[in-house]
Each structure stands twice: as structure tokens, then as C-alpha cells.
Amino acid sequence: MDSEACVICFKHCCSRAIFCKQVPDDCPLCNSAIADYELEPFRLPYPFTKAKESPVTVVIRPSIGNFLNDYNVTDDLHIGIVDSEGFVWEFDTPGLIKDDFLNWENCLAFKIVPQSWTDHWDQILRRTCNNRKWSSINYREDTLNCFDFVLEFLKALKFEDLVFFSKEEFCQQFIIPKIQDALKFITIYRKLRDADYFVAS
Incomplete structure (x- = not known):
């Protein structure tokens, strides 16, 4: 810290x-x-963590700057997946990116699955990343972005305690409560x- x-x-x-x-x-x-x-x-x-110290999580950060010094509630967020070794996987304009640690020093992490799901998490992540869909030529800011990459991965996990049907529902369940707590600290x-x-x- x-x-x-x-x-x-x-x-x-x-x-x-x-x-x-x-x-x-x-x-x-x-x-x-x-x-x-x-x-x-x-x-x-x-409330914040380094992504590499939060394996098997979903992580978010501001698209520009960091939470502590730059973030406002109207700013765009970027989202990625951390594998069991602490590597961050994210989908952005260059396509699929792995291990961009410097941009994930100050993020919010979401523990989605129990420890027993670690191997399955990595297996599904590898399978998701191998899909050619996640190439730079397919990136679209509004229709195929970092959020779509993470949601497709989470749905492929088929974890029974994880139930959402849209981006909005996922935000309501996971992101908004964590952001609200973080905003109190930031203020x-x-x-x-x-x-x-x-x-x-």
C-alpha cells in the first residue's frame, strides 16, 4: 500500500x-x-490491490489514470481477468493483452469462485483466450470490448453461484457496490x- x-x-x-x-x-x-x-x-x-497479488479474480481500473487521484464516477472503467499465476488478461484495441502489470497497480479485485475452482478458472480462461474472436480487428468500443471478453469468460465458467443475464446485472451485483465503498475512501x-x-x- x-x-x-x-x-x-x-x-x-x-x-x-x-x-x-x-x-x-x-x-x-x-x-x-x-x-x-x-x-x-x-x-x-x-480498497485497492495490485492485480498480480490477487490471482483468480476479475479486476477493474479506470481506463485513464488511477482510482485514488484521477477517477470520477462518470469515467470509463477497464476490466480484466487474473489467472492463478497473477497474470492479467484483458481485451483492448491492440487485441488480447497479457501481463500489463504497470497499469494494474491500483485496481479493485472481485473474488468470483472458491479456491477449489482455480484449475477450472485457468482452463476456461485459456479456452476463451484461444478464440480468434479476441483479435484487434474485431475490437469495437461499444459492441465487443473488454467487458464482453470478461462476461463471455464468466458465462463459460458455469459457476452456479454466479447468475446474471446482462452487463447491467453484473454491474449491479459486483461492480457498483465495490465502487461505492471505494468512493468513500477516495473522497x-x-x-x-x-x-x-x-x-x-
């Missing part, structure tokens, strides 16, 4: 949460020295870029 992305939360003199990168000696609300807490300081869970993180603390209203 980037040390700059550390966000700490605590409560001192009232029920209002104080967020900071480092706990201050004096309370920002009452200005008294902090001897005890209403809520002990704890580090907010960091606080950005407020702390130019301030020592942020007090929740």
Missing part, C-alpha cells in the same frame, strides 16, 4: 469522526491534548491531500 494512502479514523470528544494521515497530539475539535478516545484510532481498509483520501485532518459532518 502507498504510505500516502494511509487514512486513520478516531473520535475524541464527541461522536464526530476525525480522519487523518497521522493522529495529532491535540484534538482538532476541542483543542485539548488527547489522552483517551471515544473511539480508538484505526486504519481504514485500503476522504482526497480531502487529506491538502489538510492534516477532516471531520465528518
Whole structure:
């Protein structure tokens, strides 16, 4: 985790949460020295991961930039698949891409299947990637893109707990809840870029 992305939360003199990168000696609300807490300081869970450290997952990232510094809710997202060895497979304008680690240092990962499905995951991924459909000449931004590649793979898995019938349903089940949690962290993180603390209203 980037040390700059550390966000700490605590409560001192009232029920209002104080967020900071480092706990201050004096309370920002009452200005008294902090001897005890209403809520002990704890580090907010960091929602992002490096794709190579999240094998057997589906991963998303902004198409341009990264979540922490650049992402807005109207921005396009890019999606890929991580195999059991941590290699990222994605479909984009150049066609099928493997192992573009630098662009997947700050992403959201979705664990879709249990550990026992790892071999099947890799087998279906190889089969999906071998389809000539995923060549650069077939890429279409709106009709045959990274999302279509991932959804075709997931449907081919035939995992019984994974039920969706459209891109919209997949987004509702998996992507939107994770993005909403990440946005809470992003909002606080950005407020702390130019301030020592942020007090929740």
C-alpha cells in the first residue's frame, strides 16, 4: 500500500469522526491534548490491490489514470481477468493483452469462485483466450470490448453461484457496490491531500 494512502479514523470528544494521515497530539475539535478516545484510532481498509497479488479474480481500473487521484464516477472503467499465476488478461484495441502489470497497480479485485475452482478458472480462461474472436480487428468500443471478453469468460465458467443475464446485472451485483465503498475512501483520501485532518459532518 502507498504510505500516502494511509487514512486513520478516531473520535475524541464527541461522536464526530476525525480522519487523518497521522493522529495529532491535540484534538482538532476541542483543542485539548488527547489522552483517551471515544473511539480508538484505526486504519481504514485500503480498497485497492495490485492485480498480480490477487490471482483468480476479475479486476477493474479506470481506463485513464488511477482510482485514488484521477477517477470520477462518470469515467470509463477497464476490466480484466487474473489467472492463478497473477497474470492479467484483458481485451483492448491492440487485441488480447497479457501481463500489463504497470497499469494494474491500483485496481479493485472481485473474488468470483472458491479456491477449489482455480484449475477450472485457468482452463476456461485459456479456452476463451484461444478464440480468434479476441483479435484487434474485431475490437469495437461499444459492441465487443473488454467487458464482453470478461462476461463471455464468466458465462463459460458455469459457476452456479454466479447468475446474471446482462452487463447491467453484473454491474449491479459486483461492480457498483465495490465502487461505492471505494468512493468513500477516495473522497476522504482526497480531502487529506491538502489538510492534516477532516471531520465528518
